[in-house]
Amino acid sequence: MDDNELTKYSDKRSYNNLPVPEGQYLAPFLVENWDEVKAMNYHRDNLEPWHFSGIPVLVAFTPVTAEQFPGTMKLFWGDVRKYIADLNGDPNVISYDKFLEDMEAEGEGGYDPAQTESFENTTLLGMIIDDLIREVGEKNPRYGRILNLFKQEYTKGEILEVILKEYGIKKTQGYSEIRAAQKMAKDLYYAD
Numbered sequence: 001m002d003d004n005e006l007t008k009y010s011d012k013r014s015y016n017n018l019p020v021p022e023g024q025y026l027a028p029f030l031v032e033n034w035d036e037v038k039a040m041n042y043h044r045d046n047l048e049p050w051h052f053s054g055i056p057v058l059v060a061f062t063p064v065t066a067e068q069f070p071g072t073m074k075l076f077w078g079d080v081r082k083y084i085a086d087l088n089g090d091p092n093v094i095s096y097d098k099f100l101e102d103m104e105a106e107g108e109g110g111y112d113p114a115q116t117e118s119f120e121n122t123t124l125l126g127m128i129i130d131d132l133i134r135e136v137g138e139k140n141p142r143y144g145r146i147l148n149l150f151k152q153e154y155t156k157g158e159i160l161e162v163i164l165k166e167y168g169i170k171k172t173q174g175y176s177e178i179r180a181a182q183k184m185a186k187d188l189y190y191a192d
Contacts, residue, residue: 006069015060017043024063027072030079031058055084070135077128136185142167143181 009026020026031037031047042060049056057080064072129151137144142163149159160174169177 006066009061012048012061013043013046015040015042015046015062017046020063024065025069026061027064027069028059028061028076029072030076030083031060032083052080052084055087057083073131077131081128132185132189135188136181139188140181140184142177143184146178146181147185 006025009028012026014020014026015029031042036042037044037047037058046060048059050059051057062072133144133147133151136147145166146159146163149162154162156178159178160171163169163174163177164171
């Protein structure tokens with residue numbers, strides 16, 4: 001894991017106001033209600049309201065090891081997404097399956113998260129997608145490249161042209177690579 005990623009919350013304070021142990025890093029977690037704050041005796045000055053889709057979300061930070069950090073971040077973003085969707089059934093909070101379907105659809109048939117009017121929603125979705133693309137790229141750089149091209153709004157045909165040129169593969173293998181990259185992303189997203 002990149003040190004910049006691990007230290008990006010180093011300017012924050014832990015939920016209990018204790019110093020971060022040597023070799024650990026702060027990671028965010030969702031605080032769902034004030035009853036939790038009182039029951040767990042969180043240090044209130046160290047809680048932060050973050051806004052997604054215009055919805056304030058209370059965030060606290062906890063020390064984790066470098067090995068725990070990726071899983072904690074994945075849990076955090078999943079909790080935030082579920083919390084927002086459950087709170088008001090926001091139609092702009094889409095499932096990852098829907099996102100993949102819309103990435104595959106060429107033209108104007110589906111929902112495009114890049115066109116959302118909510119800056120916070122776009123930011124949240126972008127962070128989730130970036131993290132997923134990074135994770136896929138660590139496992140298979142070619143698949144990471146394909147997903148990055150989708151993120152840059154390349155069509156499937158344009159992606160095929162790029163990977164045929166860059167990797168010298170045949171057209172049918174290129175289409176298989178695109179499907180495999182999407183499947184890997186979906187599998188990683190839903191992995192426990």
